[in-house]
Amino acid sequence: MTAFHQKPLRTQLQALRQCHPVPKSAFSDGVEVLKGKQIVILGCGAQGLNQGLNLRDSGLNVAYALRQSSIDSKNASYQRAKDNGFHVGSFEELVPNADLVMNLTPDKQHGPVVNGIMPLMKQGAFLGYSHGFDVIEAQREIRDDITVIMVAPKCPGTEVRAEYLRGFGVPTLIAVHQDPQGLGLAWAKAWCAGTGGHHAGVLLSSFEAEVKSDLMGEQTVLCGLPQAVCVAGFERLVELNVPAAQAASFYQFGIEQVSESMKAGGVRLAFSKLSPAERVHARREADKLKAAFRPLFEKHMDDIIGGQFAEGMMADWAKDDIDLLTWRQNTAETGFEQAPPSSHFELDFDRATGLVALFAAGVELAFEVMVEAGISPASAYYESLHELPLIANTLARRRLHEMNVVISDTAEYGNYLFSNVATGIVKDVMAGWDLKELGEGGQFDAVDDATLSLVDEQNQNHPIEAVGASLRAYMRER
Known part of the structure; x- marks a missing residue:
């Protein structure tokens, strides 16, 4: 039984019902808050690659951190990142200097990946997800100083890229789970703008509502x-x-x-x-x-x-x-x-x-x-x-x-x-x-x-x- 299921029904319903349209005016600053920040994406599958391409095209600094074994074997994730001109490094090389680490690996890899990178993350860094399974269903415990946010495009990664290339985007849910600095929403909105989601419509949600x-x-x-x-x-x-x-x-x-x-x-x-x-x-x-x-x-x-x-x-x-x-x-x-x-x-x-x-x-x-x-x-x-x-x-x-x-x-x-x-x-x-x-x-x-x-x-x-x-x-x- 997860922490969500142990909550009173009233509290569960409050989390599930959290969903408010974010006005277009809220994205007037675009990606400005992330300009000059170092974004490191974990995972280069459909979501990881295509979100990274959109963010880079939006003027942001993006690199990919992979396991050393993936780099040594030059596996499919490594090849996708390198073929698209991104810098690729190990967790130990890239995570300590990252301002925002986006965990876009498959759900079943979240446990070992997040537990492995958390000791490497600098004080006050941001951890991002595009799906709430790890936090809500697997009950991942994350350091108190780390801000935990979500930007969840409502489609496969291939369509995130296709819609961006035609000047639009896909509807997206954003959420803030842990916010020690009070900056979580601003960073989530900038990430969303970088993927193009703000053109298509954004809902402010919760990790619980998104995953369920x-x-x-x-x-x-x-x-x-x-x-x-x-x-x-x-x-x-x-x-x-x-x-x-x-x-x-x-x-x-x-x-x-x-x-x-x-x-x-x-x-x-x-x-x-x-x-x-x-x-x-x-x-x-x-x-x-x-x-x-x-x-x-x-x-x-x-x-x-x-x-x-x-x-x-x-x-x-x-x-x-x-x-x-x-x-x-x-x-x-x-x-x-x-x-x-x-x-x-x-x-x-x-x-x-x-x-x-x-x-x-x-x-x-x-x-x-x-x-x-x-x-x-x-x-x-x-x-x-x-x-x-x-x-x-x-x-x-x-x-x-x-x-x-x-x-x-x-x-x-x-x-x-x-x-x-x-x-x-x-x-x-x-x-x-x-x-x-x-x-x-x-x-x-x-x-x-x-x-x-x-x-x-x-x-x-x-x-x-x-x-x-x-x-x-x-x-x-x-």
Whole structure:
């Protein structure tokens, strides 16, 4: 049981609900407070490399500290940092002079990494995270003089870089966990500005709210549901005599296009692209899906809040990731992953009734369950809808392999934990669907105006729509 779980319920809820939009004016100083400071990043994976590139392009001093064994072997992290022109040194060389040490290593490495660098960190230095697992779930104890902050982009590292290069950014949560000098928020805002996140919208959160909402989103609608839909949906299309390459293409690219529509204008925009008869059918199927999925979503939320998920994953770490690696291999062997390469296509929404129903159900249900657990509606929106197309972008590149390479090991473990069960639920639902729902389109029963009006009102009045409209307007402010 972690320190969070030992707190009174009222205190837990206060931490989970902490989530306030930070006005654009709060970033008027940009990265100024970090100018001339020495930033040292630990880890050069997807987040480490791409955040470092953005920070350097924003005019900041960035270097990478790696284990001496990584430097000696010139492993992948070393090569990525050197190939991009960064100075690379050992912990002993770089950490003692660092003003801000960003721990962007995988969660399972946080313990030995942070315990190893803490004696090297100078008095009054700053320690940064992009995920709160180590502090909240692993209960890392950090020296009292060190300021502990978080900047958590709500997407994979590859998209952090892609959005920065187009002059924008990705929505980001910032938080301060330990603040002996009273400077934590100023440094977190500057770090966020350096990654470009301030252009897209920033929420002031807590380490507790970030880790609990992040784990829930990635396990269910962001990663777990797309994997379940790809695996089960591919099998169903092949059963219906659709060629394997075409079947894989429908999901590989269709999920991205449906989720992009939802990001732009909410779930209701995706529904609005369907014909009246398709819209009513999709709504009815989405409601059935929500009923079928609710117990699984609630179990994952309960296990995340209660700490059982963290305990199970850390137990797998102690077994050298046997479950994670087995599930990874099983995924690589699925029909969807093994199908012939497929080319990009533009989705005709008249053929996307089933996809709209599936992801409307997933988005709405993830949002509902997170809010019911005490997470703020704004955090629940980012973790259930806004990040979905950013994950789907990775799926469109190289299917599930790319998604699971780019997301963290923690997200990948949670994805499998969810999708292993969810795939069966999707199969059961799709057994009653044919090509009308799954890519070929077709005629559904005609609907009267009264029924259509009720369905449209239901789509428009879900609580996620109002929250999403407000946050999208906030993100559009430049």
